[in-house]
Amino acid sequence: MTTRNHPPIELSPHLFQVGTPAFPAYLSIGDKAMLIEGGTGATFAIMVDQLRHLGVEPTAIVSIVLTHTHPDHIGAIPHFQKAWPHIKLLASPLGTQTLARTELFKQFQLVDLGIAQLMKAKSEIDGLPDPTIDYTFTVDSVVREGDRIDLGRGIVWHVYETPGHSPCHLSLLEEKEKTLVVGDATGFYVPEKDVHWPNYFESLGKYCGSIRKLADLGAERAVLSHNGAIRGNVRLYLEKAMRATERYHKEIVERSQKGEPSERIAMEKARFVDSLTDIQPFKIMYDLCEVMIRNSLSNGKGDYFAM
Numbered sequence: 001m002t003t004r005n006h007p008p009i010e011l012s013p014h015l016f017q018v019g020t021p022a023f024p025a026y027l028s029i030g031d032k033a034m035l036i037e038g039g040t041g042a043t044f045a046i047m048v049d050q051l052r053h054l055g056v057e058p059t060a061i062v063s064i065v066l067t068h069t070h071p072d073h074i075g076a077i078p079h080f081q082k083a084w085p086h087i088k089l090l091a092s093p094l095g096t097q098t099l100a101r102t103e104l105f106k107q108f109q110l111v112d113l114g115i116a117q118l119m120k121a122k123s124e125i126d127g128l129p130d131p132t133i134d135y136t137f138t139v140d141s142v143v144r145e146g147d148r149i150d151l152g153r154g155i156v157w158h159v160y161e162t163p164g165h166s167p168c169h170l171s172l173l174e175e176k177e178k179t180l181v182v183g184d185a186t187g188f189y190v191p192e193k194d195v196h197w198p199n200y201f202e203s204l205g206k207y208c209g210s211i212r213k214l215a216d217l218g219a220e221r222a223v224l225s226h227n228g229a230i231r232g233n234v235r236l237y238l239e240k241a242m243r244a245t246e247r248y249h250k251e252i253v254e255r256s257q258k259g260e261p262s263e264r265i266a267m268e269k270a271r272f273v274d275s276l277t278d279i280q281p282f283k284i285m286y287d288l289c290e291v292m293i294r295n296s297l298s299n300g301k302g303d304y305f306a307m
Contacts, residue, residue, distance in 0.1 A: 005124070008050040011221065011229055012177050014155050018050040019043045020124060021228055022279045023072060023115070026181065027056065028174070031152025035064045036172065036181055037225060038089075039076030041129040042116035047076060058084045063141075065090040065149065065157075067183030067225055068169040069098045071111035072280070078135035088140035090149070092161065095168035099137035114281050122278075143170065157181075162214065164207025165199045171210070173217050180219030180234060185210045186241040188226055190276050196244035197273055201288060204249060204295050208304035211242050215307060226279070239307055246305040252296040266290045 008027075009017040016027040018035075025037035025047060033056055039047055051058060064080060064087060066073060080087050091099060098104065109131075119125045143149070149157040154176045162171040162185040172181040185207075187199035200207035215238040222230040222237060230237045255265055270286040 006046050006050065008054055009228070011223065012179065014153070014177060015174070015179055015223075016050075016054060017223070017228060018047045020046065020119075022226055022277070024223070024226070024228055025076075026223055027051065027054070027061075028151060028155060028157070029056070030150075030155035033061045034149065034151055034157075035061055035080075036067070036223075037183075038064055038066050038074040040072055040115050041075040041079065041112045042119045042125050044076035044079040044129060046125070059086070061087055063088040063090055063149075065143065065170075065172070066092075066095055067171065067181065067185075068092075068166040069095045070166060070184070071108045072115060073184075073225060074099070074108065074137060075112040075115070077137055079129070081138065082135070089138060090141045090143050091139045092168045092170050093142050093144060095170075096139040096142050098168055099139055102136075105135075111280075111284070114284075115279065118278060118281075160213060160217075162210035164203050164205075164210045165201055167202050169210070171214060173219060178218065178220040180214060180217060180222045182214065182222050182224050182230075184225045185214060186224070186238065187245070188273075188277065189224060189230075189237075189241070191227055191230070193276070194240075195276060196241055197276060198241070198245040198248045198292070199288070200245065200249075200295055201291050202295075204245075204292075204299055205302055205304050208242065208245060211238055211245070212307060214238055226277075242305055242307055248292075249296045252293050256293070256297055262290065262293050265293055269293075 014029050017024050019025045023040050023043050025035050025039050028034045116128050143159045145161040147159040157172045157174050160171045162169050165184045188197040215235050219234040222234045266289040269289040273285045
């Protein structure tokens with residue numbers, strides 16, 4: 001695995017995209033360096049190689065901050081913590097509680113291995129990463145809405161709670177360069193097709209509320225937890241994400257009201273997602289589509305979609 005296959009991408013003088021396009025993380029550099037997102041087990045070695053390519057030794061990284069604790073966003077953390085235990089892990093209060101639940105580790109391992117197998121099948125990695133057998137996800141600092149993460153040289157990240165995709169989700173705004181870390185708060189977006197797959201896995205109402213919150217922050221650049229950066233009009237991107245969510249939700253409700261079985265709707269939606277990406281096994285996509293059908297039918301009665 002080399003930077004020839006996965007070159008780091010400069011987004012600004014102080015921010016670089018590392019990892020892979022499907023599973024990016026972001027390196028923010030002030031006087032100190034910080035990684036945003038926890039990667040996957042399969043992207044750990046890629047990120048280490050990219051950091052050294054940029055002239056940044058892992059010893060210079062003081063922290064990793066998580067947008068949320070879904071398995072595809074935390075897989076590299078045990079590897080970083082084992083190799084460089086000085087790196088502090090930052091997560092939301094609910095994220096901290098989630099990472100303390102050792103009964104979830106088996107699920108994490110299965111998802112992380114599945115991602116690695118898919119990446120190997122596509123020749124994105126040469127071999128599977130070493131298994132994470134003895135590990136914990138130790139959160140060193142809890143960050144909440146209103147907190148500031150100051151890296152020096154004017155690089156200050158402001159923390160915002162943006163639930164809906166997951167209850168523990170955070171987004172961050174860097175005030176100097178006006179970069180917004182969206183995470184998965186707006187779902188899964190494929191830039192080359194300009195297509196959104198809404199991801200209101202926790203709550204439709206909270207998900208839409210988070211999109212509105214982000215739209216009011218005045219960002220000039222946005223970075224996503226999958227498929228990289230949004231360049232140009234950030235508010236327009238957020239408005240399009242809201243419209244896509246509205247269409248998705250209303251279609252589910254209308255089809256359900258006409259008596260169409262949820263299983264059929266979920267299968268069609270999972271096939272739609274499968275046409276966009278192969279970063280997760282089909283069964284996981286199907287299960288997530290079922291979750292959103294339940295959320296649309298159970299908590300989708302409000303008028304959530306005004307911007």
